[in-house]
Amino acid sequence: EIVLTQxxxxxxxxxxxRATLSCRASQSVTSSYLAWYQQKPGQAPRLLIYxxxxxxxxxxxxxxxxxxxxxxxxxxxRLEPEDFAVYYCQQxxxxxxxxxxxxxKLEIK
Amino acid sequence: xxxxQESGPGLVKPSQTLSLTCTVSGGSISxxxxxxxxxRQHPGKGLxxxxxxxxxxxxxxxxxxxxxxxxxxxxxxxxxxxxxxxVTAADTAVYYCGRGRHWFxxxxxxxxxxxxx
Numbered sequence: 001e002i003v004l005t006q007x008x009x010x011x012x013x014x015x016x017x018r019a020t021l022s023c024r025a026s027q028s029v030t031s032s033y034l035a036w037y038q039q040k041p042g043q044a045p046r047l048l049i050y051x052x053x054x055x056x057x058x059x060x061x062x063x064x065x066x067x068x069x070x071x072x073x074x075x076x077x078r079l080e081p082e083d084f085a086v087y088y089c090q091q092x093x094x095x096x097x098x099x100x101x102x103x104x105k106l107e108i109k
Numbered sequence: 110x111x112x113x114q115e116s117g118p119g120l121v122k123p124s125q126t127l128s129l130t131c132t133v134s135g136g137s138i139s140x141x142x143x144x145x146x147x148x149r150q151h152p153g154k155g156l157x158x159x160x161x162x163x164x165x166x167x168x169x170x171x172x173x174x175x176x177x178x179x180x181x182x183x184x185x186x187x188x189x190x191x192x193x194x195x196v197t198a199a200d201t202a203v204y205y206c207g208r209g210r211h212w213f214x215x216x217x218x219x220x221x222x223x224x225x226x
Contacts, residue, residue, distance in 0.1 A: 046216070047215075050211070088155065090212065097171040
């Protein structure tokens, strides 16, 4: 089973700043099969990125994903107030089961 | 657009079977080539993928839950279902249904299932 470790656990930033969230896999993720989700309190997760770098429908272009192999990054170029939430990465490569990271909480500084 | 809604008992006794249904609206469960999944989230914790089903009935389960999980589909009702047997307190979680096999989009709003006597 691939273990995904997200860092930092909590990120404190101000609106307008740039956020960089990391997701590291315990082994290489096949074909960059990695997704990112945003979850707000009391809500279901929302898909942001799939295939490591492809934005889901309706996701603003301030969200971008990058990386390959074992190291992946979600970048939010300029934080909006609605971006403060918990973010999860998930791998869906050939190594099942599909697994999620433990999450990074992005909070307002 | 496609919307998903979970339904089922919010309280299940230990050793019994948890049963949930996901109703799909805004699209047919048997068209579009989509798979349909269940994911759960333990209180205050991360996410765990449970398994998925295709409209044909083909399934794949998380090996850690495989011995206790059954996912089925009813295309006539545009629903798919989850059964988890022999539940314990460790199965207390918010259960989500989602569209997709690899990534999940969209998700249902989730339903909290508590295992307690």
